[in-house]
Amino acid sequence: MYDNIVYTQGSEAGLSRFFSKVYSLVGMGIGLSAFVSLLMLYVFPQNLIAIMTGGSWIYYGAILLELALVFMASSAAAKNTPAALPLFLTYSALNGFTLSFIIVRYAQATVFQAFLSSALLFAVMAILGAVTKKDLSSLRKAMIAALLGIMIASLVNFFLGSGFISYLVSIISVLIFSGLIAYDNQQIKNVYYQTGGNVGDGWAISMALSLYLDFINLFLNLLRLFARND
Structure with missing residues (x-):
């Protein structure tokens, strides 16, 4: 579907x-999810x-498989292999499966509001x-350092169960991923010019995977x- 293309330098x-x-790849991933x-x-x-209610092992198994697919898709994209796109789409589909277990816990109006706000902020x-x-x-x-701090705070709060910490983590996370969205879009330009327009499927899928994760x-x-x- 996507052919490797060499774009005109500086064009x-x-x-x-x-x-x-x-x-288009980001849209495919989000749409599939x-x-x-x-x-x-x-x-x-x-x-x-x-x-x-009785098969939670399926959900947790899907989570572990997702982690493996992210690394596999990222590695395949870096090597510009044909497996990169199928891995990205498989990950997106599996992520849609696991997301349904989260979304079902919220009111439909809240999910719609969050999705629309995410799209606008993105x-x-x-x-x-x-x-x-x-x-x-x-x-x-700075965002990566903050993200590591958030991960540690989330792990600690798993045992504490503090609503305030959870609320604070969510606010900071929104700021972190908003910043990463801006950075990743600048990276699309940087990659294009640094390679002299020699950007094919691998780069496109790698950039799309980063933006997909930012959005989710x-x-x-x-x-x-x-x-x-x-």
Whole structure:
């Protein structure tokens, strides 16, 4: 479906095509995840309930498989192998499956509000990252450091069960992934120009995977924040 393409060095039209290619993959990933989640919620709700009540090992097994698929897809994209796209799409579908177990716990209006807000915030930060002249590399380093801190805080709070810490973690996470969205969009430009327009499937899938993860994490954290009003 996607052929390796060498774009014209310095061509704005070539850069636009590369952006389009990356975002078509992001859209495919998010769309596939949404489709699988809707299937589980509205076509196979009994299966969803059965897994939640007596087959939790299936859910946790899917989580572990997701982690493996992320690393496999990232590695395949870095090597620009044909397996990269199928791995990315398989991960997206599996993520839709696991997301359904989270979404089912929230009101439909809250899920819609979180998704719409995520899409709008994603668009704003994507545009900001694409047009800014400021190097966002230092921002990424700060965001990664903050993300590690958030992971540690979340682990500690797993045992504490503090609602305030959970709320604070969600707010900081929204800020972190908003910053990463801007950085990743700037990286699309950087990769294009640094390779002289020699960007094919591997780079596009790698960029798409990063943006897909940014969006999903942004959505989940906004969902937790909006759910406090349910």
